[in-house]
Amino acid sequence: MTESRNPxxxxxxxxxxxxxxxxxxxxxxxxxxxxxTPQLRALPRLGHWRFPMNRITLIAGVAILAILIGGGLxxxxxxxxxxxxxxxxxxxxxxxVVTPAPTGGPIPAPLQGRWMGSHRDFVSPDAGTSxxxxxxxxxxxxxNDNTSARVRGDASSEGSNLHVTAAVGDGCGRLTExxxxxxxxxxxxxxxxxxxxxxxxxxxxxxxxxxWLMACRDPGTDCLxxxxxxxxxxxxxxxxxxxxxxxxxxxxxxxxxxxxxxxxFSDWPGVLGLTTSTDxxxxxxxxxxxxxxxxxxxxxxxxTKACSxxxxxxTPSSLAAAFTDLDKxxxxxxxxxxxxxxxxxQAAFADLTFDAAGAGACxxxxxxLKGGGDTLSIGVGARQRLYLVxxxxxxxxxxxxxxxNGTSFDQVVAPAATIAESMSFK
Amino acid sequence: xxxVVERAMRGDREAFGLLVxxxxxxxxxxxxxxxxxADLAEDALQSxxxxxxxxxxxxxxxxxxxxxxxxxxxxxCYAEARRRRQWAGNVRVLPVDGPAAGDDMLSVADRxxxxxxxxxxxxxxxxxxxxxHHIGLxxxxxxxxxxxxxxxxxxxxxxATRLLREAIEADLAPVIPQGRMA
Numbered sequence: 001m002t003e004s005r006n007p008x009x010x011x012x013x014x015x016x017x018x019x020x021x022x023x024x025x026x027x028x029x030x031x032x033x034x035x036x037t038p039q040l041r042a043l044p045r046l047g048h049w050r051f052p053m054n055r056i057t058l059i060a061g062v063a064i065l066a067i068l069i070g071g072g073l074x075x076x077x078x079x080x081x082x083x084x085x086x087x088x089x090x091x092x093x094x095x096x097v098v099t100p101a102p103t104g105g106p107i108p109a110p111l112q113g114r115w116m117g118s119h120r121d122f123v124s125p126d127a128g129t130s131x132x133x134x135x136x137x138x139x140x141x142x143x144n145d146n147t148s149a150r151v152r153g154d155a156s157s158e159g160s161n162l163h164v165t166a167a168v169g170d171g172c173g174r175l176t177e178x179x180x181x182x183x184x185x186x187x188x189x190x191x192x193x194x195x196x197x198x199x200x201x202x203x204x205x206x207x208x209x210x211x212w213l214m215a216c217r218d219p220g221t222d223c224l225x226x227x228x229x230x231x232x233x234x235x236x237x238x239x240x241x242x243x244x245x246x247x248x249x250x251x252x253x254x255x256x257x258x259x260x261x262x263x264x265f266s267d268w269p270g271v272l273g274l275t276t277s278t279d280x281x282x283x284x285x286x287x288x289x290x291x292x293x294x295x296x297x298x299x300x301x302x303x304t305k306a307c308s309x310x311x312x313x314x315t316p317s318s319l320a321a322a323f324t325d326l327d328k329x330x331x332x333x334x335x336x337x338x339x340x341x342x343x344x345x346q347a348a349f350a351d352l353t354f355d356a357a358g359a360g361a362c363x364x365x366x367x368x369l370k371g372g373g374d375t376l377s378i379g380v381g382a383r384q385r386l387y388l389v390x391x392x393x394x395x396x397x398x399x400x401x402x403x404x405n406g407t408s409f410d411q412v413v414a415p416a417a418t419i420a421e422s423m424s425f426k
Numbered sequence: 427x428x429x430v431v432e433r434a435m436r437g438d439r440e441a442f443g444l445l446v447x448x449x450x451x452x453x454x455x456x457x458x459x460x461x462x463x464a465d466l467a468e469d470a471l472q473s474x475x476x477x478x479x480x481x482x483x484x485x486x487x488x489x490x491x492x493x494x495x496x497x498x499x500x501x502x503c504y505a506e507a508r509r510r511r512q513w514a515g516n517v518r519v520l521p522v523d524g525p526a527a528g529d530d531m532l533s534v535a536d537r538x539x540x541x542x543x544x545x546x547x548x549x550x551x552x553x554x555x556x557x558x559h560h561i562g563l564x565x566x567x568x569x570x571x572x573x574x575x576x577x578x579x580x581x582x583x584x585x586a587t588r589l590l591r592e593a594i595e596a597d598l599a600p601v602i603p604q605g606r607m608a
């Protein structure tokens with residue numbers, strides 16, 4: 001082989017073929033956008049914060065704070081418990097806590113945003129939908145294609161009703177108006193829309209339902225963010241899709257039930273990520289990975305070659321064989337395995353720790369499993385739990401509890417186990 | 427650079443314009459290579475720069491501006507890729523009319539083999555591959571930029587590199603005449 005046919009040189013030459021100059025139009029659009037885009041305020045540096053306060057202002061401040069806290073407690077006592085077990089059944093009617101706008105007014109601010117809904121008949125088979133509400137319009141999209149509205153029109157609010165007209169895509173013309181009732185959970189995260197009356201059948205089939213607020217840390221990433229306790233469905237992950245098959249979105253690939261204090265931080269074709277609300281609060285738009293996570297990975301395969309991220313050549317034939325393979329990974333200590341059933345599939349789990357002596361030259365972090373296009377690793381001091389679920393033709397699904405240290409593991413393992421064991425796959 | 431970043435952090439649009447001019451070509455080069463689609467790359471660049479403007483006051487260390495904005499860009503690429511699902515196979519391959527298009531080292535078959543192999547990578551694997559092979563970032567810096575463990579960055583790079591090498595090596599392998607295979 002001549003030097004010019006060296007594969008690495010060819011790859012670099014191939015990478016160099018792509019354009020490397022940003023179009024002027026994009027740059028000028030960005031600079032124009034800054035004229036109307038406010039900057040976020042810097043986070044306060046509490047260590048240097050001082051507030052000049054004399055005795056009178058201190059007493060007044062404490063009194064005001066006490067009134068606010070007392071009032072808040074009283075209000076929350078009257079408000080009752082937050083919504084539980086959100087489901088896709090249209091019968092869910094969480095208590096409305098937002099004061100509706102007067103007749104013909106704008107859509108109330110807490111309703112404005114992006115909401116995740118189940119499958120509708122105007123999108124690809126099995127795909128989920130998203131609903132955008134602005135002050136004066138609504139639009140519905142396939143969940144992974146937000147630039148192309150399938151149904152779109154004007155919207156206004158009257159009492160607790162939502163009026164929709166002038167739809168694109170419903171075939172009913174501008175003059176037909178539909179009226180729907182809405183209610184929002186006390187957390188503001190679960191929106192329920194019910195049909196009042198609407199002569200347009202496309203809208204009556206598609207608008208009613210329960211929607212979850214999409215509040216990912218990175219707004220470009222389609223996940224839910226903080227969750228109320230209840231049962232939820234994923235938008236993208238396909239745990240039962242055979243490896244190598246063409247992916248398309250499927251709503252409810254994974255169904256899971258969480259208690260209070262959990263969040264959904266990612267949803268990808270091969271990975272679904274949950275974390276605690278505490279850890280989710282520490283993530284940022286540019287750093288979306290929480291330290292603690294309970295994540296689901298498709299097509300899980302042990303990595304048995306020493307210090308290597310190469311999967312074994314053949315996927316293990318059984319759960320027992322998979323854990324035996326994991327036990328061979330240098331630097332990984334696999335605890336006793338326990339069998340169980342998850343979503344009607346045979347499953348097993350074991351707790352994992354890092355064995356520095358066994359890792360030897362592999363270093364302070366070793367990879368042990370590949371799944372969902374990602375690689376699972378463990379490092380010094382970490383404790384983890386790994387569930388493997390045998391999903392037949394699609395191989396193994398991994399459910400991985402990762403924590404930064406033993407203390408965190410002890411704190412979250414019980415609720416995480418309950419969540420993992422609540423899962424079902426489609 | 428630090429002074430300009432600090433001015434932009436305080437809301438100075440002219441300073442931000444200088445930063446955009448200094449970084450946008452490099453960012454666009456990364457985005458086009460990860461996404462393999464000019465329109466998606468423009469959207470990712472635009473979205474990440476606007477996010478950068480909004481979030482700049484919260485940047486803790488002005489000296490890390492470039493790594494920070496690179497991370498915003500890669501996350502914008504993730505979002506764009508998923509919106510269009512281009513790695514599912516329906517990619518619109520960029521026309522190869524760049525400055526190196528005349529390089530006779532690469533045949534049409536090479537480019538086709540690499541394009542097809544690249545489409546089989548996840549967007550996360552592509553990001554690590556591009557940051558390493560095109561920008562020349564070391565793995566530790568890539569892991570830091572993307573907020574992933576070093577082991578994960580290593581495995582993504584390993585997998586992507588191996589797949590592309592295999593693609594090109596298969597293309598280079600001598601053709602066995604029909605009917606002569608065992």
